[in-house]
Amino acid sequence: xxxxxxxxxxxxxxxxxxxxxxxxxxxxxxxxxxxxxxxxxxxxxxxxxxxxxxxxxxxxxxxxxxxxxxxxxxxxxxxxxxxxxxxxxxxxxxxxxxxxxxxxxxxxxxxxxxxxxxxxxxxxxxxxxxxxxxxxxxxxxxxxxxxxxxxxxxxxxxxxxxxxxxxxxxxxxxxxxxxxxxxxxxxxxxxxxxxxxxxxxxxxxxxxxxxxxxxxxxxxxxxxxxxxxxxxxxxxxxxxxxxxxxxxxxxxxxxxxxxxxxxxxxxxxxxxxxxxxxxxxxxxxxxxxxxxxxxxxxxxxxxxxxxxxxxxxxxxxxxxxxxxxxxxxxxxxxxxxxxxxxxxxxxxxxxxxxxxxxxxxxxxx
Amino acid sequence: xxxxxxxxxxxxxxxxxxxxxxxxxxxxxxxxxxxxxxxxxxxxxxxxxxxxxxxxxxxxxxxxxxxxxxxxxxxxxxxxxxxxxxxxxxxxxxxxxxxxxxxxxxxxxxxxxxxxxxxxxxxxxxxxxxxxxxxxxxxxxxxxxxxxxxxxxxxxxxxxxxxxxxxxxxxxxxxxxxxxxxxxxxxxxxxxxxxxxxxxxxxxxxxxxxxxxxxxxxxxxxxxxxxxxxxxxxxxxxxxxxxxxxxxxxxxxxxxxxxxxxxxxxxxxxxxxxxxxxx
Numbered sequence: 001x002x003x004x005x006x007x008x009x010x011x012x013x014x015x016x017x018x019x020x021x022x023x024x025x026x027x028x029x030x031x032x033x034x035x036x037x038x039x040x041x042x043x044x045x046x047x048x049x050x051x052x053x054x055x056x057x058x059x060x061x062x063x064x065x066x067x068x069x070x071x072x073x074x075x076x077x078x079x080x081x082x083x084x085x086x087x088x089x090x091x092x093x094x095x096x097x098x099x100x101x102x103x104x105x106x107x108x109x110x111x112x113x114x115x116x117x118x119x120x121x122x123x124x125x126x127x128x129x130x131x132x133x134x135x136x137x138x139x140x141x142x143x144x145x146x147x148x149x150x151x152x153x154x155x156x157x158x159x160x161x162x163x164x165x166x167x168x169x170x171x172x173x174x175x176x177x178x179x180x181x182x183x184x185x186x187x188x189x190x191x192x193x194x195x196x197x198x199x200x201x202x203x204x205x206x207x208x209x210x211x212x213x214x215x216x217x218x219x220x221x222x223x224x225x226x227x228x229x230x231x232x233x234x235x236x237x238x239x240x241x242x243x244x245x246x247x248x249x250x251x252x253x254x255x256x257x258x259x260x261x262x263x264x265x266x267x268x269x270x271x272x273x274x275x276x277x278x279x280x281x282x283x284x285x286x287x288x289x290x291x292x293x294x295x296x297x298x299x300x301x302x303x304x305x306x307x308x309x310x311x312x313x314x315x316x317x318x319x320x321x322x323x324x325x326x327x328x329x330x331x332x333x334x335x336x337x338x339x340x341x342x343x344x345x346x347x348x349x350x351x352x353x354x355x356x357x358x359x360x361x362x363x364x365x
Numbered sequence: 366x367x368x369x370x371x372x373x374x375x376x377x378x379x380x381x382x383x384x385x386x387x388x389x390x391x392x393x394x395x396x397x398x399x400x401x402x403x404x405x406x407x408x409x410x411x412x413x414x415x416x417x418x419x420x421x422x423x424x425x426x427x428x429x430x431x432x433x434x435x436x437x438x439x440x441x442x443x444x445x446x447x448x449x450x451x452x453x454x455x456x457x458x459x460x461x462x463x464x465x466x467x468x469x470x471x472x473x474x475x476x477x478x479x480x481x482x483x484x485x486x487x488x489x490x491x492x493x494x495x496x497x498x499x500x501x502x503x504x505x506x507x508x509x510x511x512x513x514x515x516x517x518x519x520x521x522x523x524x525x526x527x528x529x530x531x532x533x534x535x536x537x538x539x540x541x542x543x544x545x546x547x548x549x550x551x552x553x554x555x556x557x558x559x560x561x562x563x564x565x566x567x568x569x570x571x572x573x574x575x576x577x578x579x580x581x582x583x584x585x586x587x588x589x590x591x592x593x594x595x596x597x598x599x600x601x602x603x604x605x606x607x608x609x610x611x612x613x614x615x616x617x618x619x620x621x622x623x624x625x626x627x628x629x630x631x632x633x634x635x636x637x638x639x640x641x642x643x644x
Contacts, residue, residue, distance in 0.1 A: 131498055132498070132499075269501050272499055272501075299505070299590075299592055300594065
């Protein structure tokens with residue numbers, strides 16, 4: 001059952017903050033402020049880049065209102081106290097009433113939404129939850145309800161990247177942005193929230209879905225999970241973001257290439273996504289793993305090709321697909337103690353990215 | 366002019382009062398809605414004590430009823446040995462306390478390995494793996510859960526010994542196969558459960574633990590689902606009620622470290638692909 005903000009159990013931070021003034025300046029330039037998550041992922045180049053890419057993501061096809069609802073519902077489904085609190089606060093200072101937010105988070109059916117919005121919210125919850133895993137049909141239903149293909153794709157991408165960011169938050173047990181939450185609920189935040197609805201029609205008027213574009217597909221499909229990236233060709237910034245994260249993850253030398261591909265395979269198997277498992281197997285060919293070895297590794301969740309530390313990541317990544325916050329944070333803490341900060345950070349990034357990628361890939365089938 | 370102003374003020378006041386009343390009414394309704402929702406959530410949580418949480422989620426989802434399904438699931442039966450006889454000598458509240466302590470530990474071991482405690486009958490329990498949600502590792506999970514149950518029982522017995530209470534012993538049978546799962550029953554007495562021949566086999570296999578004098582038996586179907594790392598000992602095939610052919614079972618001794626040599630020999634097909642037999 002999706003939990004409300006105050007019901008989420010949240011442990012002490014698992015990863016320390018890393019000071020990197022140059023990177024922090026870059027984050028400030030792109031998103032205005034350095035968040036708690038940015039400080040905790042700063043030690044890993046691709047993870048920190050992916051996190052900033054997600055926070056600076058601006059929808060080009062979905063109206064801001066639906067985008068906010070998608071992020072709220074996804075954070076709630078993933079029980080990410082950090083993201084849930086931050087999105088809630090952000091919505092409040094954007095002028096969304098407490099009643100509206102509460103209706104969305106408590107039950108979409110009671111939220112006074114029309115059929116189209118309800119179907120949209122349900123799609124968000126189902127894809128984020130993946131229990132049972134949605135299939136291509138769910139995506140097609142969204143298109144049939146009048147969401148153009150590019151818009152439906154952007155919705156799926158926003159949820160997938162929400163799943164990525166939520167897992168970074170959960171698996172690092174990132175401390176919530178309490179200052180920002182207090183501000184949003186304080187007098188100044190409430191004042192801004194009161195004025196915001198007056199300004200919102202102007203911003204909504206200014207918002208126009210930009211025409212979908214296309215990028216050369218050959219370039220996009222060349223890297224890991226290229227078919228998933230290729231589905232985003234109508235949304236060039238999204239495609240670039242996804243490709244950069246996937247290329248960055250698989251090029252990084254912190255964890256072995258084999259364990260990363262196996263982690264994707266395990267998430268793929270968990271969510272019954274044959275494309276993801278197949279693609280992971282293709283990537284494992286470059287590690288000279290025979291098919292029988294891959295079978296054995298996936299079904300036993302261990303492999304003699306991996307170090308003892310890396311072997312621990314396979315059963316752990318399986319538990320990042322569906323989890324309860326306190327137990328998964330406890331397990332991640334134990335793994336971080338054994339692996340050390342830099343390997344643990346990359347493992348968290350890979351687990352988060354695998355969950356995002358496979359959720360998008362599920363819609364291919 | 367002053368009359369016009371007075372009218373405007375009056376209309377404004379009425380509009381303001383109307384808006385105020387509407388807002389107050391809206392807030393009342395909102396509070397009512399929130400209270401009802403909280404009550405429903407509380408009920409849902411209470412309900413989850415009796416039925417797996419995922420099933421409750423599906424049952425309470427207004428768009429989807431829990432549809433019966435035919436699927437492959439793994440069943441784990443556990444039964445306490447001679448507990449009924451023990452009950453005759455123990456104080457009733459002590460019996461219940463001991464039993465609850467046992468179920469609490471077993472339930473945790475099952476949940477830690479992706480299983481769902483589905484039924485408790487007397488001193489017996491049934492746990493399902495892969496019935497509530499798909500689980501490609503269900504056989505492995507069930508055996509690991511059983512090993513965790515064995516360890517938890519041993520720990521619990523140490524506590525019982527300290528309190529000068531009798532120790533508990535159990536038998537566990539694990540089997541896998543295609544079953545029908547759904548919410549079954551009549552009228553107000555319904556429960557989530559599974560039905561099909563494999564569930565009978567699992568129950569019979571649990572019964573075989575007495576015959577073989579061991580605490581944990583798995584069937585050939587489960588053995589095929591296991592990788593290296595499990596120490597298994599084949600038992601003599603036994604006939605069970607309702608089955609024409611004798612059932613081959615394996616005693617699970619425990620876990621052993623996976624070695625590179627074994628991986629290599631397995632790749633060349635020098636030994637069985639799944640599970641390792643000893644003895």
